[in-house]
Amino acid sequence: MKIEKTPFHLAYCTNIHPGESWTETFSQLKKHLPKVKKQVSPHQPMGVGLRLSNSASIQILENDELLQFKEWLKENSLYIFTFNGFPYGSFHRTVVKDKVHTPDWTTNERLEYTLRLFDILLELLPNDLSEGGISTSPLSYKFWHNSLNEVYEKATLNLAKIALHLHKIKQEKDISLHLDIEPEPDGVLENTKEVIDYYKQWLIPNGSAFLAQALGIDLERCAAILREHIQLCYDVCHYAIAFEEPEEVFQAMEKEKIKIGKVQLSAALKSIFDENSKKNSQKLAFLKRFDDPTYLHQVIEKENSGKLKQYKDLPDALNHFDGSTNKEWRIHFHVPLFSASYELLHSTNTEIKKVIAYIKQSPIVKHLEIETYTWEVLPKNFQKDIDESITREMNWILQQF
Numbered sequence: 001m002k003i004e005k006t007p008f009h010l011a012y013c014t015n016i017h018p019g020e021s022w023t024e025t026f027s028q029l030k031k032h033l034p035k036v037k038k039q040v041s042p043h044q045p046m047g048v049g050l051r052l053s054n055s056a057s058i059q060i061l062e063n064d065e066l067l068q069f070k071e072w073l074k075e076n077s078l079y080i081f082t083f084n085g086f087p088y089g090s091f092h093r094t095v096v097k098d099k100v101h102t103p104d105w106t107t108n109e110r111l112e113y114t115l116r117l118f119d120i121l122l123e124l125l126p127n128d129l130s131e132g133g134i135s136t137s138p139l140s141y142k143f144w145h146n147s148l149n150e151v152y153e154k155a156t157l158n159l160a161k162i163a164l165h166l167h168k169i170k171q172e173k174d175i176s177l178h179l180d181i182e183p184e185p186d187g188v189l190e191n192t193k194e195v196i197d198y199y200k201q202w203l204i205p206n207g208s209a210f211l212a213q214a215l216g217i218d219l220e221r222c223a224a225i226l227r228e229h230i231q232l233c234y235d236v237c238h239y240a241i242a243f244e245e246p247e248e249v250f251q252a253m254e255k256e257k258i259k260i261g262k263v264q265l266s267a268a269l270k271s272i273f274d275e276n277s278k279k280n281s282q283k284l285a286f287l288k289r290f291d292d293p294t295y296l297h298q299v300i301e302k303e304n305s306g307k308l309k310q311y312k313d314l315p316d317a318l319n320h321f322d323g324s325t326n327k328e329w330r331i332h333f334h335v336p337l338f339s340a341s342y343e344l345l346h347s348t349n350t351e352i353k354k355v356i357a358y359i360k361q362s363p364i365v366k367h368l369e370i371e372t373y374t375w376e377v378l379p380k381n382f383q384k385d386i387d388e389s390i391t392r393e394m395n396w397i398l399q400q401f
Contacts, residue, residue: 001041003401007363010397011047012036012370012390013084013264018092022059025052026069032387034076039391040398045077049369050124051084053091054113057120066123073124080124082262082367083134085117086182092376097296097313101187104140105155115165118177122169133261133367135180135233138187139198143312151188152202159230160207164214166229180233180261185298185332186312191242192249195232196256203230231261235371236355237268240348241300241330243308246355250364262367263359265397267349269331269342277323279344284321286344290333291315292377298332334374335382336389338396342382356400370394 001010017028029048037046052060060066073079087100088110103109117134125132139155142148159179166177183189189198207230208222215222232253239249253260271287273280290297291314299317301309304326311317314331335347359365370393375386 001044001046003368003398006360006401007366008359008368008401009047009081009366010368010370010394011049011080011082012394013049013051013373015051015084015087015091015371015373016375016386016390018376020053020055020090022052022056022065025056026065030072032390033078035387036390036394037076037078039387040394045079047082048073048078048080049082049084049371050080051087051091052117052120054088054109057113057116060120061116066120070124079126079129080121081126081129081132082369083117083121084369084371085114085134085136085179088113091373092294094294096294098141098143098186100296101137101141101144104137104144104151105158106140106151108158110137111158111161114162114179118162118166118169118179121177122173122175125175130174131176131178131366133178133180133231133233135182135262135264135369138181138183138189140188142186142188142190145188148188152198153206155188156202156206157210159203160210160226163207163226163229164211167211167215167225170228176228178229178231178259178261180231182233182235182238182264184235184238185241185300185310186296190238192244192252195258196252199256199258227257227259231259233262233264234260234355234365235264235266236352237264237266237332237334237348237371240268240351241298241332243300243302243330246351247358250358250362254364260365262369263355263365264369264371265337265352265355266334266371267337267347267352269333269335270346270348271329271331271344272346273325273327273329275325277325280323280325283344284318287314287318287329287331289379290331291318294377295374296332300330302328302330334372335378336372337370337393352397353400356397360401368397370397 019025211222297314299311
């Protein structure tokens with residue numbers, strides 16, 4: 001929805017709902033979206049952050065499925081301005097873990113899937129909107145590779161092909177579409193420094209060279225095309241886990257002329273360990289309830305000295321807890337936005353408040369998307385009715401404005 005008296009469009013991401021085929025996906029959308037809209041936005045159109053698997057993106061283009069979906073959106077006063085194009089395959093009720101990065105940006109499969117998503121988004125984007133975006137993976141999973149140079153080289157070529165496609169759409173239709181790279185823990189790109197280094201050392205020089213040859217224009221213009229169409233998805237949970245301050249990140253990106261295409265509003269789980277060893281043991285035991293076999297739950301530990309240590313998954317952190325105190329863990333587990341605490345643990349939802357406070361003063365982004373996809377793997381006592389939970393999240397965000 002368009003947040004009143006602001007330039008922001010707010011949606012919740014439908015990767016919350018299980019379903020990999022288009023039939024399953026559409027069934028979930030019909031079941032949940034009208035209920036949420038009735039509660040959150042009864043009198044104005046409600047935004048949707050659509051997630052389509054690769055198979056669903058193929059199936060929606062068959063017969064008249066896309067046209068029927070477009071008509072259904074209009075009938076229900078719903079509109080789509082952003083996609084989540086990160087998960088390519090199965091994302092619920094199966095072991096996902098590091099496979100969420102498969103196929104990565106070194107492959108034609110990822111390129112073709114993303115091009116297809118942009119063509120679908122172009123069809124679904126309302127006539128009164130001239131901007132749309134798709135978030136995507138941070139190139140690949142870091143631990144799959146001994147050397148990252150080949151990843152950077154192949155991924156940059158594919159991203160440049162995306163930019164070329166989107167540039168042609170901009171020339172023909174005056175619609176600006178952007179691919180939003182989403183850094184996350186243990187991704188090839190996972191923090192501000194890595195994003196900036198990648199832009200400066202790979203994307204801009206190598207991508208510009210590709211575009212210059214394809215379009216016959218100068219390198220400076222090519223760099224501008226890349227910056228317009230290859231942007232950043234700022235996932236609040238992911239940056240909170242990295243202990244990065246929103247204001248510092250946004251200012252660093254602005255300095256390097258890297259645009260923020262989308263902010264994903266999400267909260268991480270955190271645990272603070274102090275001198276109370278009994279309490280620390282209780283926190284560790286409680287954290288085990290958040291260990292699930294579906295998703296990776298990376299942990300970054302910060303000592304009082306400021307030193308950071310990373311663990312690939314929650315069990316690794318639990319098994320290596322050394323009993324020392326005065327440290328904080330931030331865990332890649334997307335918890336509901338509206339709760340600041342979970343019994344012995346806390347959330348990082350204060351980081352969401354920082355982000356909103358910043359963009360209210362400096363509207364560097366237009367697209368906001370709520371992304372809490374872990375409802376089914378939360379400990380049972382935290383699981384509530386999904387439509388009620390989504391409504392609570394959206395209303396909590398609206399209250400921040």
